[in-house]
Amino acid sequence: MNIPFRSKTLLIALAMVALVGLGALGSFFYQTMQVAPATPAAPPPTRVTTEGGLTIVTLDETTQTISGIQSESITASKHQVEHLAYGSVLDVQGLNDLSTRYSMAQADSATAQSAASASGQEYERNVALYKANQSVSLKVLQASQVTWNIDKAKLQAAGASIRSIHNNARQQFGAPLAGMIGAQDAPLLQKLLSREDMLLRIVLPLGVDLVAPELISVESSEHHRETAQLISVSPQVDPSTEGRAYLYRAAATLPVGSKVVAYLPLPTPDSTSLVIPEAAILWFGGQPWAYVQIAKDRFTRRPVADQTPYNNGYLVSTGFESGDRVVVHGAQLLLSEEQRPPITASACKDPECDD
Structure with a gap:
């Protein structure tokens, strides 16, 4: 089929217009889809x-x-104003052992006292009978005398044991605590033995002109203060420390051997x-x-x-x-x-x- 020349020209023109339109549309989509340049991120706030x-x-x-x-x-x-001192928690097992030994020695003494009293009376009766009419033989009299002498020796031994226990207690724990052993009413001793109270040895350093205060504060590693009350001068000291040692009591529960810091109030203005x-x-x-x-x-x-x-x-x-x-x-x-x-x-x- 022959297409007129004018129609061919029109078709060519339309094709060219279509190509130009497609090119423009492609350029638009390309520019639209292109990734926008990254904007610098704000740095995090500096803290x-x-x-x-x-x-x-x-x-x-x-x-x-x-x-x-x-x-x-x-x-x-x-x-x-306070002065620092150092100390430790003492083991009261020795005090408990001495208290137990004292109770046993006291029981032995009571038994020996009863035996000596009975054998002494028996000996005196035999002496009287022997002198009166010799109804008691000399052998029986002599035997009763021996028995009495033995009982008196046991009584003396029990007394010596009690004195020895007191002496040991004084050498280890001082006279006040030693005097409480065997006492009818000794609440401090009972609190120490039951560990309601702790027994502390506080050492005042050499060169410090300070009398041991009646009341001080002590502090363990947990930084908790407790009030401690003076008992007496300590008859024993820690070989690793130098200074005057004193025994204090404190209502605290601390392991034996624990180190404590003591704060001693000074007689100076606050x-x-x-x-x-x-x-x-x-x-x-x-x-x-x-x-x-x-x-x-x-x-x-x-x-x-x-x-x-x-x-x-x-x-x-x-x-x-x-x-x-x-x-x-x-x-x-x-x-x-x-x-x-x-x-x-x-x-x-x-x-x-x-x-």
């Missing part, structure tokens, strides 16, 4: 900074609430200082620290340099000021945040950015 030589941990108030971080203010107050509560103490690097809240969202760690335990905390005179707020809950979280390695954010998360 640990250094300002003026201080390490600052920054946490917003919302994060503090979620993490349970709490702080409280410390204030200066007067405290009794001193003004700060107390960092135990809940604020954080041990790091072998020494105690405390976090101080220097702003609503900023914290810094300070050393507790004094390291003087006091009332479940530490007395300090430097490094802190009255009114400082120390963290009492969440200090470990702040330390973990401070020690966390810094996070570096990549500007592009596309793997091709690493090329």
Whole structure:
């Protein structure tokens, strides 16, 4: 079929227009589907900074609430000036053994006393009968005398045993405790033997002109203070220590041999200082620290340099000021945040950015 020339021209023109349209449409789709260039990601907020030589941990108030971080203010107050001494918890098994031996010796003495009394009366009766009409033979008289002498010797031996026990008790535990052995009413001795009270030996260091106070405070490794009362001078000392030793009693339950720190009040005016509560103490690097809240969202760690335990905390005179707020809950979280390695954010998360 022959197509007119004009129609051919029209078809060619339409084909060219279609090609141009398809090219434009393809270019539009290509530009639309092309990946937009990556925008740099915002770096994560820096929580640990250094300002003026201080390490600052920054946490917003919302994060503090979620993490349970709490702080409280410390204030200066007067405290009794104290001198430090050291001691240990004594084993009272020896005192218990001496008390048991005394009870047995006392029973032996009572038995010997009864026997000596009976044999003495028998001997006196035989003497009277022998002198009167010799109805008792000399042999019986002599036998009763021997029996009486034996009973008297047993009584003397029982008395010597009792005195020996008292002497041993005085040499080991002092005269006051020794005098309680065998007493009808000795509540202190019973409390010591039942471990309701602990027996402590406190050593005052040489060169300290201080009379042993009637009442002192003692503290174990748990940093809990107990009041201790003076009993007497200790007749024995620990060979590893030098100084005057005293025996104290304390209503505490501590293992035998435990070391304790004693706080002896000095006859001097009270001193003004700060107390960092135990809940604020954080041990790091072998020494105690405390976090101080220097702003609503900023914290810094300070050393507790004094390291003087006091009332479940530490007395300090430097490094802190009255009114400082120390963290009492969440200090470990702040330390973990401070020690966390810094996070570096990549500007592009596309793997091709690493090329």
